[in-house]
Amino acid sequence: MAVAVKRKAPAITLEEMELRRKMVRSAFRSNAIEGLRPNPACQPVFEAFIAGEIELAEMLPRVKAILGTK
Known part of the structure; x- marks a missing residue:
């Protein structure tokens, strides 16, 4: 049986995306x-x-954590 997945509406506009x-x-x-x-x-x-x-400020810490370069 297939389960429908409801997608969350984007928090930003298409233009911002x-x-x-x-x-x-x-x-x-x-x-x-x-x-x-x-x-x-x-x-x-x-x-x-x-x-x-x-947000942009959250990207670098996450990338560094993935790469192990904190």
Whole structure:
């Protein structure tokens, strides 16, 4: 039997989500210029930021925790 999953409405507007998506892409491009690539384990953090589930100030501590570089 299939269970319906109700998705939570985003806490931010679609325009804000697109702005955040552009910010993340820009950071990826900037890092790529330096020869760095995003770690796939950090992807959920970036997605949470884009979706408005966390704020920018919360991203770095979460990424550092995942990478073990506190």
